[in-house]
Structures are given as C-alpha cells and as structure tokens.
Amino acid sequence: MATELFGQTGYRGTAIAEVAIRAGLTLPGLLHHFGSKEALLLAVIEQRDADSEAYATELLGREGQLRLPSIPDFAGRNKERPGLAKLFTVLVAESLEPNAPGHEHFVDRYRALRAIVADMIIAGQQDGRVRKDIVPKLKAAEILATLDGLQTQWLLDPDEVDIVESASAYAENLERDLTAGL
Amino acid sequence: MATELFGQTGYRGTAIAEVAIRAGLTLPGLLHHFGSKEALLLAVIEQRDADSEAYATELLGREGQLRLPSIPDFAGRNKERPGLAKLFTVLVAESLEPNAPGHEHFVDRYRALRAIVADMIIAGQQDGRVRKDIVPKLKAAEILATLDGLQTQWLLDPDEVDIVESASAYAENLERDLTAGL
DNA sequence: GTTCACCTACCGTCTTATAGGTAAGTGAAT
DNA sequence: ATTCACTTACCTATAAGACGGTAGGTGAAC
Structure with a gap:
C-alpha cells in the first residue's frame, strides 16, 4: 500500500493519510504502528530490500558465478511489477542529498x-572466463548503472523502451565484452 | 537559484518562497514573474536545456560523428556543477508518473x-567505423542509460564513485565494443 | 496617467503529529 | 470463574505549521 504510493508520488509527494486510508484505517491508526512518516519509509525500504536480495542472488547464480542470461529474466519480472521499480528509482533520487531520510541506506x-558484482568479476577472471584487463570495481559500477538507466528510460517511456529487449541486448553485449579475446 | 533548490530537494520538496528569498524578493514578487510553481519549474527546465544541448553537440562533434573521448570531459564539467546534474536526476524521477509536471518534456x-545517438551510430556504421551488427536504437538507449546511471551513483556516493574515472573507463569499453572485429 | 515591479496582509488547504478516549483482548490473582 | 491490571489497536478531535496563491496597494519609470 505504502509501497505503491511512495512509488507513484515519492516520499515527499505522498500523504501518509492516504496510505492509512488505503490500508483501511485512519492516519493516527497508521502512526500508532509506525510512529512517524520517516519510520514508515524505512519500513517500506526494508521490506523492499528482501526483494532486492533476489537481485544480487539472481545475477550471481548459486555459487558466485556470473549468470548473465538471468538479466533479462530479472527485467521481465520487474516489468510485471512496475510499482516496485518506480519506488526504487524515485527513492534513490530523493535520497541523493546527504541528509535525506534514506540516504545512508541507499549508499550502503x-x-x-x-562489491558483489565486482567479486563475481574477480572470480570470473580467476577462472579465466573473464578478460583480465577489466577493472572489476569500474565494471561493476557500469553494469549497475546501465541496468538502472535502462529501467529509468523504460519507466519514463514504456511505449518506446522495452525493458526486456534492452536488457537482453545489453546482456549479450556484456557477455561479448567480458570474454573478448578469450 | 531555483535550479539549485530544485536540484537539492526536488520539485515537491522545494518551497517557492525559499526560491524567492534567495533571489532577493518575496513570494508574490516571484509569482509576479512566473505565475505559478509549475511555470517556474518549466522555466528552470527550459533554461537547463540550453546546457543540455551541449550534451548532444559534444558527444556528436561538429559533423554528426561519434566523439567518444569527449565523454569524460563532459563528465568532468558536470563534476564542477553537481547541482545541475542533481537537478536532472531528481526531476526525471519526479516526472516518471504520466501526469507529473515535467513528464512530457523528459519523455520528448x-x-x-x-534518436541523435542512434543516428550517430548509423552514420558510423555507414562509414565502416562501427560494427554493423549493433542495433542503433538499443545501443543508444544503453549508452544514455550507462552515463545516467553512473552519474546517479556518483551523486549518491561521490567518495566511492569518481564520475570522470568511471566515464573514462566506459568510453574506452564503448570504443572497443563499437569497433570490435574491425 | 498608465504600466510595471514589487510589497504587505491574508486565505484556504494540506500535512504531520499529538491528546485523549474507547473497545477488545491477555494474563495473573483470587 | 471472575475480577483486576495492563496492553494493544484503533478512533475523534485538534493542534501547529507549511504551502501555493490572491487581493489590493505603493512607488518608480516612461
């Protein structure tokens, strides 16, 4: 309930009274459980993070190996729940300022x-499945950046940008990039 | 003035009275010039877009050619004016919802x-400087996504992510990717 | 003397949060 | 089994303040 509203109108743009009503109670009833608006936000983030765990695990596969083909699958799952993806994008932007409510959480x-993606790359380099002249930290940031950026473009303009198609193409490019020159 | 505040606290999080004070006048004085908060936002976006023109032109070079080495230069210029970069990131996120104030503008x-980047890629393919099995539209979205995503990570955590270093590494990767196999 | 830039004063609305009360349940003592 | 003490889960009512916007006026420029 709160997840949807925060995703649609952001933290600042959401009145917690509306959240309360959708949850079938009044504003003070909601505050009885969460204490404050910020606490509600943190609770939402925490709950959402369970889902986000799947992000890493899915990219990772079971044993710390790169599983690039799962990227489009993951994108496809997001496609069916755009609210969650939107929540993520909006909250990160609202948390850019150092004293913003969720700032530290998103930094962490x-x-x-x-770190997880970089370790995957390092493991791949040691196994000889990934080119050694790739800088793991930089490539990790780049991979996350691309997936986030594609998601933003898709959320903004779903008619023009197909997240699954984009993610699939990127996964292929990435595979070729990581393994170029054996 | 408005640019900085919108960049720091977003559209919804910014009180136009604060903008007015920083501009050295009162709220009605500000509204006398802009009419409404939304009009102020659009004015800010429009002014910022002049700067954004440079984005494409710089990437493009003078004659529609790819100029990848300019990517880190561009990132470096953003680094000196983080307010502008933050404004962009925050406003896009706040405009995801179809009926949001700046939605159509950012979609367009x-x-x-x-389209500009895709045309660049097509031109490169015709000149034989870019691999022909690249899909211009998808690659264009991917390039913009990566640069946006890196910028977001940098804005969120400037101590950990160096935007110039990241952008440089990406530009090199991109060059290799576009020209792989001659 | 009319227009422009701007001010003071104010309104109505929305929003978070608190105060204080009610109803229902839980657990222990008798 | 019933009473008593206490907690939980809410409610109505209201405070307290921020916010966007308007009304109407003042003073200077032309």
Missing part, C-alpha cells in the same frame, strides 16, 4: 551491490 | 537524445 546498498 | 528529451 549500492556499495554492497558493487 | 530522451526520445530526441536516443
């Missing part, structure tokens, strides 16, 4: 995601 | 940018 999250 | 802008 991106650091963790970059 | 991304369509135009994708």
Whole structure:
C-alpha cells in the first residue's frame, strides 16, 4: 500500500493519510504502528530490500558465478511489477542529498551491490572466463548503472523502451565484452 | 537559484518562497514573474536545456560523428556543477508518473537524445567505423542509460564513485565494443 | 496617467503529529 | 470463574505549521 504510493508520488509527494486510508484505517491508526512518516519509509525500504536480495542472488547464480542470461529474466519480472521499480528509482533520487531520510541506506546498498558484482568479476577472471584487463570495481559500477538507466528510460517511456529487449541486448553485449579475446 | 533548490530537494520538496528569498524578493514578487510553481519549474527546465544541448553537440562533434573521448570531459564539467546534474536526476524521477509536471518534456528529451545517438551510430556504421551488427536504437538507449546511471551513483556516493574515472573507463569499453572485429 | 515591479496582509488547504478516549483482548490473582 | 491490571489497536478531535496563491496597494519609470 505504502509501497505503491511512495512509488507513484515519492516520499515527499505522498500523504501518509492516504496510505492509512488505503490500508483501511485512519492516519493516527497508521502512526500508532509506525510512529512517524520517516519510520514508515524505512519500513517500506526494508521490506523492499528482501526483494532486492533476489537481485544480487539472481545475477550471481548459486555459487558466485556470473549468470548473465538471468538479466533479462530479472527485467521481465520487474516489468510485471512496475510499482516496485518506480519506488526504487524515485527513492534513490530523493535520497541523493546527504541528509535525506534514506540516504545512508541507499549508499550502503549500492556499495554492497558493487562489491558483489565486482567479486563475481574477480572470480570470473580467476577462472579465466573473464578478460583480465577489466577493472572489476569500474565494471561493476557500469553494469549497475546501465541496468538502472535502462529501467529509468523504460519507466519514463514504456511505449518506446522495452525493458526486456534492452536488457537482453545489453546482456549479450556484456557477455561479448567480458570474454573478448578469450 | 531555483535550479539549485530544485536540484537539492526536488520539485515537491522545494518551497517557492525559499526560491524567492534567495533571489532577493518575496513570494508574490516571484509569482509576479512566473505565475505559478509549475511555470517556474518549466522555466528552470527550459533554461537547463540550453546546457543540455551541449550534451548532444559534444558527444556528436561538429559533423554528426561519434566523439567518444569527449565523454569524460563532459563528465568532468558536470563534476564542477553537481547541482545541475542533481537537478536532472531528481526531476526525471519526479516526472516518471504520466501526469507529473515535467513528464512530457523528459519523455520528448530522451526520445530526441536516443534518436541523435542512434543516428550517430548509423552514420558510423555507414562509414565502416562501427560494427554493423549493433542495433542503433538499443545501443543508444544503453549508452544514455550507462552515463545516467553512473552519474546517479556518483551523486549518491561521490567518495566511492569518481564520475570522470568511471566515464573514462566506459568510453574506452564503448570504443572497443563499437569497433570490435574491425 | 498608465504600466510595471514589487510589497504587505491574508486565505484556504494540506500535512504531520499529538491528546485523549474507547473497545477488545491477555494474563495473573483470587 | 471472575475480577483486576495492563496492553494493544484503533478512533475523534485538534493542534501547529507549511504551502501555493490572491487581493489590493505603493512607488518608480516612461
């Protein structure tokens, strides 16, 4: 309920009274459970993060190996729940300022995601499945950046940008890039 | 003035009275010139777009040719004016919803940018400087996505992500990707 | 003397949050 | 089994403030 509204109108643009009504109670009833608007936001983020765990695990495969073909699958799953993707995009933007409510959370999250992807790349390099002149940290940031950016373009203009098609093409490019020159 | 505040706290999070004060006048004084908050936003976007023209032109070079080495230069210029970059990121996120104030503007802008980059790629393919099995539309979306995504990660965590370094590495990767196999 | 730029004063609305109360349940003591 | 103490889950009512916008006036420029 809160997830949808925060995703549609952002943190600042959402009145928690509306969240309460959709949840079938009044504003004070909602605040009885969460204490404040910011606490509600953090609760939403936390719940959403369980889902985000799947992000890394899916990219990772079971044993820390790169599984590029799962990228479009993941994009496809987002396609069916655009609210969650929108929530993510909007909240990150609203959290850019250092003193914003969710700032530290998203900073930590991106650091963790970059580290996970970088470790995958390193593992691939040690196994000889990934080119050694790739800088893991930079490539990790680039991969996450591309997927986020494609998602934003899709959310903004779903008629023009097909997230699954874009993600598939990118996954192929990425595979060729990582393995170029054996 | 308005650019900075909209960039820091977004459209919804910015009180136009604060904009007025920073501009050295009162709220009604500001509204005398712009009429409404939404009109102020559109004026800010329009002014910012002059700057954004440079984006395409710089990427494009003078005669519609790809100029990848200018990507890190462009990133470096953004680095000195993070307010502008932040404004862009925040406003796009706030405009995802179809009825949001700047929605159509950003939809059009991304369509135009994708078209410009795609045309560049097509020109490169005709000149034989770019691989022919690249799909121009998809690659254009991917390039813009990566640059946007890197910028977001940098804005969120400037200590960990160096936008110039990231953009440089990406530009090199991109060059290799576009020209792979002659 | 009319237009333009701007001000003070104010309105109505929306929003978060609190105060204080009610109803229902839980668990222990008797 | 019933009473009592207490907690939980809400409610109505209201405070307290921020916000966008308007009305109407003042003063200077031309």
